[in-house]
Amino acid sequence: MHRKPGGRRKHNDVLDDFLRTQDLNTLTLANGGDKKQVWEIRKMRGKLLCGFCSSVHWGKRAKTPQECFVCKGVCERLDALVKDALEKAKGFEWETFAVSSSLPREALAREEDLWDWCQPQKCMCIKNALNRDAAAAIAKKSGNRMDAKNPQALFSIDFLKGKGDAMPAPMYLFGHYTKHARDIAQSRWECSKCKGRGCDRCAGSGKMYSSVEDEMRAAAKETFLAKDALLHASGREDVDVRMLGEGRPFVLEVQEPKKKGGIGEFEKSVNKGGKVGVHGVRSAQKSAIELVCTSHFEKEYDAHVEMQRQPTQEDVGKIKEMFAGKFVLLAQQTPMRVLHRRSDLERKRKVFLLDVKVEGQFIRLKIRTDAGTYVKEFVSSDGGRTVPSIAGVLGCAAVCRQLDVINICDEFLNTAI
Numbered sequence: 175m176h177r178k179p180g181g182r183r184k185h186n187d188v189l190d191d192f193l194r195t196q197d198l199n200t201l202t203l204a205n206g207g208d209k210k211q212v213w214e215i216r217k218m219r220g221k222l223l224c225g226f227c228s229s230v231h232w233g234k235r236a237k238t239p240q241e242c243f244v245c246k247g248v249c250e251r252l253d254a255l256v257k258d259a260l261e262k263a264k265g266f267e268w269e270t271f272a273v274s275s276s277l278p279r280e281a282l283a284r285e286e287d288l289w290d291w292c293q294p295q296k297c298m299c300i301k302n303a304l305n306r307d308a309a310a311a312i313a314k315k316s317g318n319r320m321d322a323k324n325p326q327a328l329f330s331i332d333f334l335k336g337k338g339d340a341m342p343a344p345m346y347l348f349g350h351y352t353k354h355a356r357d358i359a360q361s362r363w364e365c366s367k368c369k370g371r372g373c374d375r376c377a378g379s380g381k382m383y384s385s386v387e388d389e390m391r392a393a394a395k396e397t398f399l400a401k402d403a404l405l406h407a408s409g410r411e412d413v414d415v416r417m418l419g420e421g422r423p424f425v426l427e428v429q430e431p432k433k434k435g436g437i438g439e440f441e442k443s444v445n446k447g448g449k450v451g452v453h454g455v456r457s458a459q460k461s462a463i464e465l466v467c468t469s470h471f472e473k474e475y476d477a478h479v480e481m482q483r484q485p486t487q488e489d490v491g492k493i494k495e496m497f498a499g500k501f502v503l504l505a506q507q508t509p510m511r512v513l514h515r516r517s518d519l520e521r522k523r524k525v526f527l528l529d530v531k532v533e534g535q536f537i538r539l540k541i542r543t544d545a546g547t548y549v550k551e552f553v554s555s556d557g558g559r560t561v562p563s564i565a566g567v568l569g570c571a572a573v574c575r576q577l578d579v580i581n582i583c584d585e586f587l588n589t590a591i
C-alpha cells in the first residue's frame with residue numbers, strides 16, 4: 175500500500191472538492207448508484223483525527239490527539255518511542271537498520287472503517303506512514319542508513335506496549351569448513367543417556383561428540399559477542415569421516431552480534447582448536463542459506479577398504495574392470511543404518527573411479543560420486559542392498575575402515591553467493 179508522498183493529499187483534495195460541489199444525486203450516480211455509500215462518505219468526513227492520522231487520512235483535525243478516531247493518540251508517542259529505541263541501540267555496532275512497528279489491533283480496525291470509502295490501493299496505511307517517519311527520525315538522529323534488505327540493527331516501535339526497542343540483526347557468514355578428526359559431529363549430538371542434561375557418561379557435557387557447530391558457535395560468541403550461532407551446511411559427513419580438501423560449504427547464522435567486524439579473528443579462533451578449520455569466510459545475505467542447503471554436489475572420497483583376506487593386484491584389476499574406464503551405475507536401497515530416518519527407496523547413483531591401489535592391508539580407493547551416494551555401502555554391499563559393490567566384485571566381505579571426503583565440487587557457489 176505504498177504510494178508517493180503527496181499523491182494521497184491530492185487524491186483527498188479532489189474527493190473533498192467533489193463532495194463539496196456535487197449534490198447527492200450526482201454523487202449517487204458517480205458512485206454506481208449506491209446511496210448508502212455516499213452517506214457513509216459524508217459521515218466519515220466528520221471523524222476527528224490527530225495531526226499524524228490526518229496527514230495520512232482525510233478527516234477533521236481533533237483538538238487533542240486523544241480524540242483521534244483511529245489511534246486515540248498513540249501515534250503522537252512516535253518521537254518518544256524512537257528515542258527509547260535509539261538508547262537501546264547504543265549497546266552494539268550498527269550502520270544500517272530496518273524498522274517495524276506494532277499498533278493496537280482496534281486502531282487498525284478503525285482505520286479500515288476509514289478505508290471503506292476511499293480506494294484502499296491509493297491510501298498509505300498509518301502503519302507504513304509510522305514506519306516511514308520512524309525510519310526518517312532514526313536516520314536523522316543516528317546518521318545511519320535505512321536498509322531493509324541488509325540491516326545490522328532491527329528497530330521495533332511498539333505502540334501497544336509503549337516501548338521502543340533495538341536488536342542486532344543476525345549476521346550471515348559464508349565459508350568452507352574442514353574437519354580433521356573422526357570424533358566430531360557436524361551439529362550438536364546429545365548424549366543418549368542423559369538427553370543433554372549432563373551425566374557421568376558424557377562427563378557432564380550433555381553431548382556424545384563435540385561438533386563443528388560447537389566450535390564455530392564458541393568462536394562467534396568470542397569474536398562477535400554474539401548470543402548464539404547456527405550452522406547451515408550443504409549435506410553432512412558421518413562423525414567418523416574427515417572433511418578434507420577445500421572443505422564443505424556452510425553459512426553460519428550469527429545471532430545478535432554486538433560486534434560486526436573481525437571475520438579474520440573468527441577464522442583464527444576456530445582454527446586454533448586444530449580439529450575444525452574454516453577458510454574463505456565472508457559475509458553473505460540470508461538467501462545464501464537456502465542456496466547452500468538445497469544445492470547438491472558431486473563429491474570425491476578416499477576410502478581405506480579392508481577385506482577378509484590380504485588384497486592383491488588381481489583385486490585391483492577386478493575393480494578397474496568393474497568401472498571399465500567409465501562409471502558404475504549403482505542401485506542403492508536405503509542403507510539399513512539410516513532406515514530409521516529415511517524412507518526405503520532405491521536410488522540410482524553414478525560412481526567414477528579416480529584411483530585404486532593396494533596399500534598395506536588395505537585397498538586404497540579414490541572415487542567421485544553423485545550427491546547422495548552412500549559410499550560405505552558401495553564398499554560393503556549392505557547385505558545386497560547396494561548393487562554392484564566392491565565386496566560383490568571381489569567375491570569377499572569388505573568394509574570401509576576409513577573414509578575421507580577429499581573434494582566437494584561446489585565451485586559455482588563462489589560466484590553465486
Ligand SMILES: [Zn+2]
Pocket residue numbers: 223224225226227228242243244245246247248249
Ligand atoms: Zn491518530
Ligand SMILES: [Zn+2]
Pocket residue numbers: 365366367368369370371372373374375376377378380381
Ligand atoms: Zn550424558
